[in-house]
Amino acid sequence: MYLKHLLRVMLFWLFAMNTTFADAIFDPDTNTIILSHVLAGDGSSQTESIYATNVRITFDEVISAGISWPPLIHPLPWPAEIDFFDTRNQELTISYITTPDRSIERKDVVIKIDSVLGFDYSESIAAGVSDFKFRYVLDESLPVEWRNDFEQIMANLQRDIPIFAKPGWYSMPVFAWKSDAEAPLPFISGACICGGGEGGSYDWMSLEISAWEIENSDIHRYSVVPHEYFHVYQISHADLSGLKWLMEGPAATLESIYVQEHYGVDYFSQAQAPLLSGLVRESPSLYESFSASGEADDNYSGSVFLTLILAEELQNQGFSEAEAYRKIMKDFFWAGPNLNNWESTFAEVFSLSVDSFYSKIANYNLSYEGLLPSEDLTISTIFANH
Structure with missing residues (x-):
């Protein structure tokens, strides 16, 4: 009885203070849940989404x-989770939920909402605008200049290469730190889109930035x-884990196009070729x-080489430069390839079988010369809707 009274007092105080919680908080006595961050959408890019904070709800069914x-x-x-309300089937997935005394802690709880009691803040996200939510954990070991540039880069990418939230794939934490500082968590290292292990079944972006x-x-x-970032985009549409050059080649090519566009640096020639x-x-x-x-593909130099040749072959078919890179970086992934059908998807999107493409590689000199994208090719042009 005392515990029930204590929980009621705690919940009343927390409501009154408009506290932003670390994660969803459930009060078993009142059937009330406080959701610190909620994204509502239908999993498409065709309708608007809604993002809200400190949403107070009751529920009537646990699915x-x-x-x-x-x-x-x-x-x-680890930053607060974002929960997802699927407007198509009216189901709320709570990524991580606990009680104030931590006696209950569960992941991926799915419920039907009974009523919304209130919220602190909400905003609409227009159709076609990226609504996938990244949660930044930027370590103070990184210079302010880097942190500012990082946020600008992410804003540019989300504008030009929107990632759309959907059930099961709507948010990701980003951990960034300087390599000579302690990692934010013991199981996080390197630069990758990682998951599993001591981090559980969550995914995260790891950015260990070299001190050098x-x-x-x-x-x-x-x-x-x-x-x-582009790996997150790829994973949003395709299941090609482990298929190296078709994942790493476009990603490494895109990073070089990005720094060429925004920093005037030819990373292709400096660090890949x-x-x-x-x-x-x-x-x-x-x-x-x-x-x-293995080591033959150092810094994905060979994977980039294959990507550049594929773009050249597509231009030989009559596509413009932007159209060729759009097919590689957008159309192929939007076709939803997986490890079972990627070769047929490749042939369908590029009008070229994988074997035929491989047979053409020996016709090219071992050089990026004559294959590099033009300096005026931009990310927004590649990913423009046509």
């Missing part, structure tokens, strides 16, 4: 109780951001595998 989720798998400084790159103003300290290995001409199919291509 899925989710799974038990101990706090050690969801530790600080910062101290020597190396452009990779910035180019890594569009590279990893010098690392080319003859293996890419001899056995291009090996670049489908991380292990098979």
Whole structure:
């Protein structure tokens, strides 16, 4: 009885203070849930979405109780989760929910909402505008200049390459820190879109920024951001995990186009072309595998080479430069390829079989010369709607 009274007092105080909670809070006595961040949408790019904070609701049906989720798998400084209300089927997925005393902690609970009691803030996100939510954890070890540029890069990318939230894929934390500082969490390292392991079944973006790159103003300290962002875009549409050159080639090509457009740096020639290995001409199919291509694909130089040649072959078919890169970076992924059908999808999108494409590689010199995108090619032009 005392515990029930205490919970009521705590919930009343928290409501009154308009506190932004770390995650969803459930009061079993009143059937009330406070959601710190909610995104509502139908999973398409055709209708507006709504983002709201500190939403207070009651519910009348539990569709899925989710799974038990101990706090050690969801530790600080992990940022507050965002929950997703699917407007098509009127279901709310709560990414992580607990009680004030932490006696209940569960992940991916799905409920039907009974009523909305109130909220602190809301905004509409227009149709066609990126509504996928990134949650930044930017370590103070990073210079203010880097943090400012990072936020501008992300704003540019979300404007030009929108990622649309959908059930099961609507938010991701981003951890960034300087390599000579302690990592934000023990299971986070490197630069990747990572998940699983000690981080549980959540996904996150890891940006371990080299201290050397910062101290020597190396452009990779910035180019890594569009590279990893584009992986989130790819994963939004395709399931090609492990298919190396078709994932890494377009991502590494896009990062070079981005820094060429925004920083005036030819990263292709500076950091990718010098690392080319003859293996890419001899056995291009090996670049489908991380292990098979190994060190021969240092900094994804060979994967970029294959991507540039594919763009050249598409232009030989009569497509403009922008159209060729749009087919590679947008149309192919929007076609929804997976590890079972990627070859047929490749042939359908590019009007060229994978084997026929590989047979053409030996006709090209082992060089980026004559293959580089024009300096006036922009990200927004590539991803424009046509």
